[in-house]
Amino acid sequence: MSAVNAPSYDASSRQPDGIRQVRALPRRRPGEVFAAVALAGPAMALLLVLFILPVVAIVAVAVTDWQFGTRSLNFIGLANFRAIFADDIFLASLRNTAIYVSIVMPGTVLGGLAIALLIESGDSLRGFYRAIHFLPFMATLAAMATVWEALLHPTIGLVNNTFAAVGLPTANWLRDETTVLPVLAVIGIWQNLGFAMVLFLAGLKSIPQDLYDAADIDGADQWLDRLITVTLPMLGPIAMFVVVVVALRAFEAFDTVQILTQGGPGHASELLLHTLYRESFEFLRAGYGAAITVVFLVIAITLTLIQARLIDKRVHYQ
Amino acid sequence: MSRADHRLSWPVAMARHALLLAGSGLMLLPFVWMISLSLKPPEEIFRSSFSLLPQHWYVIENYAKALTAAALPRYMANGVLVCASILALQILICAPCAYALAKLEFAGRDLLFRLVLVGLLIPHQVLAVPLFILGYRVGLLNSYAALIFPFVVSPFGIFLFRQFFRSIPDEIVHAARLDGLSELAIVWRIMLPMAMPTIVAFSILSVVAHWNDLFWPLIAVKSPKLMPPALGVVIFRGGEASTEYGPLMAGAVLVILPLVLAFIVVQRWFIEGLTSTSLK
Numbered sequence: 001m002s003a004v005n006a007p008s009y010d011a012s013s014r015q016p017d018g019i020r021q022v023r024a025l026p027r028r029r030p031g032e033v034f035a036a037v038a039l040a041g042p043a044m045a046l047l048l049v050l051f052i053l054p055v056v057a058i059v060a061v062a063v064t065d066w067q068f069g070t071r072s073l074n075f076i077g078l079a080n081f082r083a084i085f086a087d088d089i090f091l092a093s094l095r096n097t098a099i100y101v102s103i104v105m106p107g108t109v110l111g112g113l114a115i116a117l118l119i120e121s122g123d124s125l126r127g128f129y130r131a132i133h134f135l136p137f138m139a140t141l142a143a144m145a146t147v148w149e150a151l152l153h154p155t156i157g158l159v160n161n162t163f164a165a166v167g168l169p170t171a172n173w174l175r176d177e178t179t180v181l182p183v184l185a186v187i188g189i190w191q192n193l194g195f196a197m198v199l200f201l202a203g204l205k206s207i208p209q210d211l212y213d214a215a216d217i218d219g220a221d222q223w224l225d226r227l228i229t230v231t232l233p234m235l236g237p238i239a240m241f242v243v244v245v246v247a248l249r250a251f252e253a254f255d256t257v258q259i260l261t262q263g264g265p266g267h268a269s270e271l272l273l274h275t276l277y278r279e280s281f282e283f284l285r286a287g288y289g290a291a292i293t294v295v296f297l298v299i300a301i302t303l304t305l306i307q308a309r310l311i312d313k314r315v316h317y318q
Numbered sequence: 319m320s321r322a323d324h325r326l327s328w329p330v331a332m333a334r335h336a337l338l339l340a341g342s343g344l345m346l347l348p349f350v351w352m353i354s355l356s357l358k359p360p361e362e363i364f365r366s367s368f369s370l371l372p373q374h375w376y377v378i379e380n381y382a383k384a385l386t387a388a389a390l391p392r393y394m395a396n397g398v399l400v401c402a403s404i405l406a407l408q409i410l411i412c413a414p415c416a417y418a419l420a421k422l423e424f425a426g427r428d429l430l431f432r433l434v435l436v437g438l439l440i441p442h443q444v445l446a447v448p449l450f451i452l453g454y455r456v457g458l459l460n461s462y463a464a465l466i467f468p469f470v471v472s473p474f475g476i477f478l479f480r481q482f483f484r485s486i487p488d489e490i491v492h493a494a495r496l497d498g499l500s501e502l503a504i505v506w507r508i509m510l511p512m513a514m515p516t517i518v519a520f521s522i523l524s525v526v527a528h529w530n531d532l533f534w535p536l537i538a539v540k541s542p543k544l545m546p547p548a549l550g551v552v553i554f555r556g557g558e559a560s561t562e563y564g565p566l567m568a569g570a571v572l573v574i575l576p577l578v579l580a581f582i583v584v585q586r587w588f589i590e591g592l593t594s595t596s597l598k
Contacts, residue, residue, distance in 0.1 A: 035501035036424040043415030044430055046471035051437045054448030061447070068451075115341055122326050122334045131585050132342040135349065138581050138588070140530045142548035143570035146555050147352040150563050156364055158351055190345065195592075202593040223330075245596065252441060255532045259552055273443055273533075280447050281537055293444050300441045 055297070062290035080291035090292065092267045093275040096181055097251065100271060103185035104192065104250035109243055111189060112196025117231070119197075120204045121223065130201065134194035141191060145259040148187050149174070174260055177268040184256050184269055192249055196242050203238035207231065237310065244307040251300065272296055356380050356567035363563050376564060381572070383565035384554075389542060390569055393550030394576070400465045400546050401525045407470040408524060409510075409517065416479030417505045421491050431480075437473030443533055450537055464538040465546065469528065475520055478595060482516040483509055519591030529577060547573040 062080050066073045084090045119129050136144070151158050154172040163170045173183045211230045220229045254273040257263060263270035263278070276296055280289030326334065350370070355363055359376040362369075384390050418424070419431050449468045453459045458467060486509065494504045510517065528546075535549040542553055554569050581588050 032422045033424045036418045036422045036427070039414035039422070039501060039505065040418035040430060043411045043471050043476060044433065046411060047433055047437055047473065047476075049452075050449065050468055050471055051440055051445065051473065052433065054445040054452070055440060057448040057451075058444060115338070118334055118338050118341075122331055124331075125335070125338075127585065129338045129342060130589065131582065133345050134585075134589065135578065135581070136345055138526060138577050139349070139574040140548050140551070140570075140577070142530070142532045143551045143573040144348055144352075146551060146566055146570055147348045150355060150567065151348060151351055158347075158368070161368060190348070194345070198589050198593050199596060252443065254443070255548070258532065258536070259555070276443065277446075277533070277536075281450070286447065289447060293447065297440070297444045300444070301439050304439050 058290050058293050058297075061286055062294045065287055067286050068284050076287075080287045081294075083288060084291045084295070089267050089270060090275060093263075093270040093272050094295075096268070096270055097272040099181060100185050100188065100253065101247055101250045103182060104188040104253075105243060105247045107185070107189040108192045108196050108246045108250075109239065111193045112242065112246075113200050113235075113239070115193065115197045116200035116204060117227070120201065130198070133197050136191050137194040141255040142259060144191075145187070145256050148256070149260055152183065175265055177265050180261055180265065180269040184253070184261070184271075187256050188250055188253055192246055195249070196246055199238065199242050199245070200235065203235050204231070207234045241307065241310045244303055244310060248300065248303045248307065251303065272299075352567045352570055355563050356571050358564055360562070360564060380564040380568040383562075384569035384572060387565065388550065388554040388569055390550065390554070390572055392543065393545050393547045394572070396462075396465075396545060396550075397529050397547040400462060401528045403462070403466045404469045404528050405521055405524050407466070408472045408475050409520075411471050412475035413479050413510055413513075414502065414505050416476045417483050417501075417509055419476070420480045420483035421486075421488070422501070434473045434476045434480075438477060440473075442468070446534065446537055453538065460539050460541055460544065462544060465535060465544070468534060469524075472524070474595075475524075478516055478520055479513060482513050486512060515591075515594075518587055519595050522588055522591045523595060526577060 063075060063077060064073050065076050065079075115129070115133050119126050150156075152160075152173040154160060154170075154175075159173065160170040162168075171179050173179045207230065211234065212226060215226055215230050218229075220226055252273055253271055254277070257269055257271050257274040258277070261269040263274050272292070273296065276289060276292045279285050279292055283289075354370050354372075357375060357377050357380070358372040359374050359379070362372055362374065362376075419427060419434070445468065450459070453464050453467070458464045490508060491504060494508050499507065530548055531546070532548040532552065535546050536552075539545055539549070542550075545553060551566075551569060551573055555566055
């Protein structure tokens with residue numbers, strides 16, 4: 001993504017030997033235009049039809065009264081947006097999503113960081129620990145959600161049986177308004193922790209050994225000293241990046257809600273993407289669903305732009 | 319590696335293993351429980367005493383039921399077909415475009431690349447309603463094509479391949495042209511073979527994403543004959559009484575098995591592919 005802000009295409013090295021040029025002159029080889037159309041054309045046409053136009057369409061639907069199957073279409077301005085922001089279910093969904101992200105994000109980032117530091121602090125069984133912690137990220141979440149349902153089953157679930165055995169409070173985790181969202185968040189952390197971990201492991205590998213040697217000479221030879229003076233400061237940029245990526249993934253949570261709770265009980269676990277799906281495809285309220293989609297898009301784009309900015313920063317540091 | 323010149327004293331090393339083993343236990347718990355339930359008969363599942371292994375093994379019954387009652391082999395075959403088609407089309411469509419963006423000079427190139435970057439910003443779920451309507455109008459819904467068409471072009475794929483192609487020296491392209499290769503031949507016979515690490519990384523991301531995807535299949539297909547694995551599990555769970563944990567867990571094991579096995583065999587590729595593509 002570093003190219004976002006750096007549109008330099010090293011033009012001087014692009015032309016055949018002997019043709020020195022100061023600036024990129026387009027169409028030096030006339031054949032290249034033809035080749036470019038042939039090679040890039042299909043992808044660009046599809047990008048237009050499958051990405052750009054649908055986004056335009058969804059914004060258009062959001063500001064009209066269009067419904068599935070109707071032919072009439074009137075501009076109604078922001079009425080759909082006023083409607084969703086007056087809707088308790090949408091507001092609950094927005095609030096739940098914020099809570100969900102604010103549990104999953106720190107839980108995943110801190111957990112992933114801790115595991116990465118522990119793995120990197122020794123020599124033995126690194127690959128083994130890395131693989132195990134990464135496994136949940138790979139496994140089909142829809143299938144694993146059914147396993148979590150069995151684990152959380154009120155009478156035969158392992159969680160309640162274990163909690164009861166050691167004297168902890170038990171609950172009907174997925175049917176209780178107070179527990180359902182935190183429990184979904186725990187599943188979210190379980191799934192994404194390994195992802196944060198591998199990103200941190202990559203970050204740890206990129207810290208130059210010189211810095212540790214220098215810290216040694218300065219007397220920072222204890223593990224904790226090295227952690228505070230070298231490791232954590234050097235991980236700063238990548239940690240910011242992991243925070244945003246994990247926030248984005250948490251923001252797009254859908255499978256566990258759809259399979260385990262359907263947003264219930266009483267909309268206590270309604271998350272934005274699930275609300276979007278329900279309004280658009282179950283209740284078939286096109287304009288309403290489109291307005292939610294636009295809100296979803298705006299938040300997602302904001303997070304992605306922050307992420308792109310952070311990658312640029314990271315590149316500058318090196 | 320290089321940091322290991324600070325040898326851990328043995329209590330510290332033991333503490334490291336203790337913490338990591340505890341973490342591993344928590345991570346693996348759902349997998350262990352899934353396998354355990356998939357081996358047990360219903361009466362043992364509903365007995366609330368804890369035991370990892372069954373008293374009466376019920377493996378054949380559970381797995382046979384998952385394979386027959388739920389059309390699980392069909393879902394998995396659908397998954398293979400859909401993932402393979404998506405990946406093949408993505409590479410076929412994105413690689414030439416990435417080459418044009420990386421190595422050719424033409425007016426509008428920067429504009430096209432901006433279009434790709436805009437595509438990168440858009441979460442795919444946002445496109446669901448317009449793509450659903452498009453699929454309906456063209457008569458694609460409820461078919462394999464419906465599962466495939468939204469993903470045939472990947473802005474991320476174009477971006478990734480462009481980044482790699484840019485790192486290949488121009489001299490190689492010039493030499494190939496002097497040898498009389500067409501631009502398309504340069505993409506297939508020179509560029510892509512050199513881009514193997516990028517292809518592997520992109521393939522892993524693509525296959526994992528689409529094997530596990532639930533959101534779009536839920537919208538695009540209604541016929542159980544067409545369903546990919548993630549959606550198949552959901553239907554299996556809803557279709558049977560959801561108290562049939564044994565077969566359901568057996569089904570879950572079978573659905574996650576291909577990716578987990580692939581991951582165990584080529585762990586390095588998965589993790590390196592994922593980190594390199596996330597950070598570049």
